[in-house]
Amino acid sequence: MTFFYLLLGLAVLLLASAALAVWRLWRRQTLMPYRLEDGLFAPAEADLLAALDVAAGPGRRIFGKVLVEDVIGLERRVGRQLQARASARLAERRFDFLICDARTLRVLCAVDLVGDERRLFGARADxxxxxxxxxxxxxxxxxxxAERYDPRELAEALAAAMAPPPAEVPTRLDKPQRPPEEGPPSQDEDRLLAELAAAIRHENTD
Incomplete structure (x- = not known):
């Protein structure tokens, strides 16, 4: 009889352990339903990253999957309602890639990959x-x-995007220069005119 109760107690203990394991598994999957993805980038993103590494050139560092709100902030001198609407536009958006200066990490350019249907805003241009x-x-x-990216075309697109805007040369309308105004005749001119008039009168008298 004692052996029977011993087996019964052991069975109850095993059932309790199994139930506890099942409960823990259910709780973990219900409250923390996470799993590790296969990779950081999708195939199209990984191919584009490889082409950007070549196109960006030396002195540049590329970061991927960066939240927009980590890069772009809000102006402080705006009202709360405008700040709320502007902040809502940043939420859930991310940059596929950021090209930064390798030394200062200053953001130089953003790259948006269009056609990735897994993303909320990636199926078409945002x-x-x-x-x-x-x-x-x-x-x-x-x-x-695309299936293939040309680093040269990407380099041209990046250079065109990051090129500084042409400096605006202010147009200056120069006023036409007036001819120098003739001042009153000098004494020499008066003397020459008088001698010329006297010569003309002398020829007429002859």
Missing amino acids: ATLARICRAAGLPLVTVTA
């Missing part, structure tokens, strides 16, 4: 993101997802 970058003065290059 017009709002373009307006945000334009307002902040950040160059933005939009690249369509």
Whole structure:
């Protein structure tokens, strides 16, 4: 009889351990439903990153998947409602790639990959993101997802985007110079005119 109760207690202990393990697994999957992705970049993003590494050239460092709000801030001298609307535009948006100065890490240009349907704003060009970058003065290059990227074409697009705007030369309308005004005749001119008039009178009398 004692052996029976011993086996029964052992069975209950095993069932309790199994139930606890199942409960812990269910709790972990329910409260923390996370898993590690296969890689940081999708295939199209990884191919573009390899081409950007060549196109960006030396002295540049490329960062990927950066939140827009980590790069672009809000002006302080605006009202709360405007700040709230502007902040909402930044939420959930990210830059696919940022090209930065390798030494100072200053952001030089942003790259947006269009055609990645897994992203919320990646299936087509994000017009709002373009307006945000334009307002902040950040160059933005939009690249369509493709099977192959030409580093030379990317280098040209990056150079064109990061080129400083042409300096505005102020137009100056020069006033036409007036001819020097003739002043009153000098004494020498009076004397020459008098001698010329006397010569003419002398010839007429002859």
